[in-house]
Amino acid sequence: MTGREMLLDPTGMDERTADGTLAPRPVTLRGLTIGLLDNTKPNATALLRAIEAQLRQRTEIGETRLYTKDYFGTPVKDELLTQIAAECDVVITAVGDCGSCSAATVADGILFEREGVPAVSIVSDSFFMSGRAMAKVQGFPGFEFLAAAHPVASLDDDGLRQRAETLTPDVLRVLGVEA
């Protein structure tokens, strides 16, 4: 007999350093360079381009630059993160429409914010809880990201335009700029 002992915690979790600070917001997107980060999921580029078109209708944005992740399931690699942060003023990333990529898309947004670049992460609304859980393990539980109506992968051009139209006011709001 060993007598009374404490039960052990099987998680190994500790209080991680939380950093919930957003990057400084621009007043307007006029003339700014906008990074579009495609996570390789079907229709990701198409959705980002549709949002770009919506932004151009509303504001004289500067150029856009399209980047592609090498794998959707994990956050953006350091080199690409640094490159995008150097080349862009704000970044929009899509589309977290699966278990691993929804979490990774949210993690990407947090990484950009910590690099000082305002970011909009777009997941499909079926994966909102996964994004929330990722924000928590990244030490930024209140990080705001956008949820597009599921599904995205199977949409045609009209469907994508409608999703982009719905999302764009929130894209502007998260970026903290006037419509």
Place this chain on the structure above:
Amino acid sequence: MTAEMTTPDVTGREAEDLANAGLSVDGAELREVLEHYYEKGWTDGLPVVPVTESYLQEFLARTPRDPDDVLFEVPHLNRALTVRLAAINAGLAGCLPAYFPVVVAAWDAIAQEPHPRRGIWQSTTGTAPLTVVNGPIREEIGLNSAGNVFGSGFRANATIGRAIRLALINVFGLVPHQLDQATQGTPAKYTACIAEWEEESPWEPLHVEQGLDASDSAVTAFVVRSVVHIEARHTSDPDQLARDFADTVARTGALIHEYTNALLVLTPEHAQVFASAGWSKDDVRRAVFGHAVRTRAELKAVGKDAISHNARWRLPADHPDAMPDTASGTDDPDHVHALGRPSSVQVMVAGANNAGVSAVVEVFGLAPERTPRERPCSVSRIERR
């Protein structure tokens, strides 16, 4: 257990009952402990075994590894599994300390697999780890390799597989509806650990094929989706049997990416159908690879006749993100292999020697590498102290 076990004045008969039961407990305290684990969320839904420091030490004493060694980590989740955490979760799962070297080796093998560290267990695909054990340790700890091999009833099988699951939940936060976004999952997510019945196999065992000695004990890790039964009690023709397996391997519903992978778990009877015709494991692999083909028209009929540009998921050729699959660029574009190469098929023997009933375990393999993996699994030798 008797209802009167807490009564101070025990009659002669009741004392005898207690002696026969051999154990008296404070049931309320036991239940309180179990409920504590539920409240904390440290469970797969079934009760767990309480683990304290002294019990943990019994597990750690069985492995030469340092308690702080990291066995497996997922950097994008900021989480790492140490030997100590693996042991606590093995204890919770109901493992005996003697099973712990198998659990450690299972994590070593999982760490070599490409998909788990890249987040596959957050995925809608809902895969599970399958742990296959070879070598002398099977007998020593009572791992089942015979009848009901995928079923319940054997403590070592049940709890070793569960030790992996509990650590995924507790250490990596892969909680359903949160970071675990499996659309449906699989029953294998509770536990999935089987042993090979090497003594009934006409071929060399799984771990020896991967370069280890027959006298080694070893774990081979697979990332799996469904376990599909093959009913073939009627044939002694190896080609008929290979076609029956191939039909299941190449079912269109299993095709998510360009290619799939499979582990054939042959019953001794089916292994003998092949072996008595002079077939080696490689002959079985080549036959299944050769027959696991869909026509372009069959793929078109289910909208899987092309792949997406980057993630290379199967989708219809008229999808905006569609590009031709690899077979389209060959001189036989209308016949599409479901497997990337013959070694995408692994072969082992398990199950009772009482019927021609085997299984195809569908093994997950993503496409971003473009070239299919040499083998869709990873092996690790079991180290004991």
